[in-house]
Amino acid sequence: NAGVTQTPKFQVLKTGQSMTLQCAQDMNHNSMYWYRQDPGMGLRLIYYSASEGTTDKGEVPNGYNVSRLNKREFSLRLESAAPSQTSVYFCASSVLAGGTTDTQYFGPGTRLTVL
Amino acid sequence: AQSVTQLDSQVPVFEEAPVELRCNYSSSVSVYLFWYVQYPNQGLQLLLKYLSGSTLVKGINGFEAEFNKSQTSFHLRKPSVHISDTAEYFCAVSHHGDNNNDMRFGAGTRLTVKP
Numbered sequence: 354n355a356g357v358t359q360t361p362k363f364q365v366l367k368t369g370q371s372m373t374l375q376c377a378q379d380m381n382h383n384s385m386y387w388y389r390q391d392p393g394m395g396l397r398l399i400y401y402s403a404s405e406g407t408t409d410k411g412e413v414p415n416g417y418n419v420s421r422l423n424k425r426e427f428s429l430r431l432e433s434a435a436p437s438q439t440s441v442y443f444c445a446s447s448v449l450a451g452g453t454t455d456t457q458y459f460g461p462g463t464r465l466t467v468l
Numbered sequence: 469a470q471s472v473t474q475l476d477s478q479v480p481v482f483e484e485a486p487v488e489l490r491c492n493y494s495s496s497v498s499v500y501l502f503w504y505v506q507y508p509n510q511g512l513q514l515l516l517k518y519l520s521g522s523t524l525v526k527g528i529n530g531f532e533a534e535f536n537k538s539q540t541s542f543h544l545r546k547p548s549v550h551i552s553d554t555a556e557y558f559c560a561v562s563h564h565g566d567n568n569n570d571m572r573f574g575a576g577t578r579l580t581v582k583p
Contacts, residue, residue, distance in 0.1 A: 357511070388573075393477070393575050395474075395558055395574050395575040395576050396558065396560075396573040398570060398571065401570075411570065412572075443511055443512070453562030453570070454500050454519050454562070456514045456517065459512040459513065461509070461511050462510075462511055
């Protein structure tokens with residue numbers, strides 16, 4: 354099992370450009386998440402999907418959109434990138450459809466720089 | 469909403485010494501508590517979690533944590549650290565009864581184990 358995979362690993366964008374971060378999991382998990390990690394701030398939840406076909410906003414959703422394409426894949430889109438979106442982005446998944454007791458499994462991250 | 473404070477941003481320690489990484493949370497309702505570890509250039513992985521029952525929780529790699537409700541703390545301890553324990557450690561909290569997958573992470577503590 355590959356677990357949670359993310360592409361790309363690194364990306365540099367100019368202000369105003371758009372891009373999509375891809376995430377896939379092969380563990381048959383129901384819930385998937387997107388976080389951003391900034392120095393001194395830990396991880397902050399951007400969006401999550403408790404099951405296929407549903408998505409909900411997290412703590413910092415502004416400037417992002419998501420798509421739960423199927424049970425395996427959960428993408429994060431930046432429509433018009435801003436320097437404030439420079440960060441490391443992590444995708445995660447967990448077994449249960451909803452609920453807050455579940456262990457989350459993380460991908461290796463995407464390091465995004467917006468110039 | 470719940471929040472998490474990790475009291476030390478960096479903890480240097482010598483190999484084979486004991487270590488304690490401190491975590492305090494604030495919440496008006498009962499919580500679930502987690503410790504995750506992030507090794508360099510990797511995603512996070514679960515060390516241990518407290519859901520209910522015994523307040524002393526044992527995790528992987530010889531780590532343990534104690535839930536103290538009166539002090540709203542969940543400190544992580546290891547009696548003897550190894551060089552390989554060098555990593556960033558994140559405390560996280562979620563709420564009882566929430567069905568929204570909203571987990572809040574602390575800012576992280578960077579543990580550096582020196583020979």
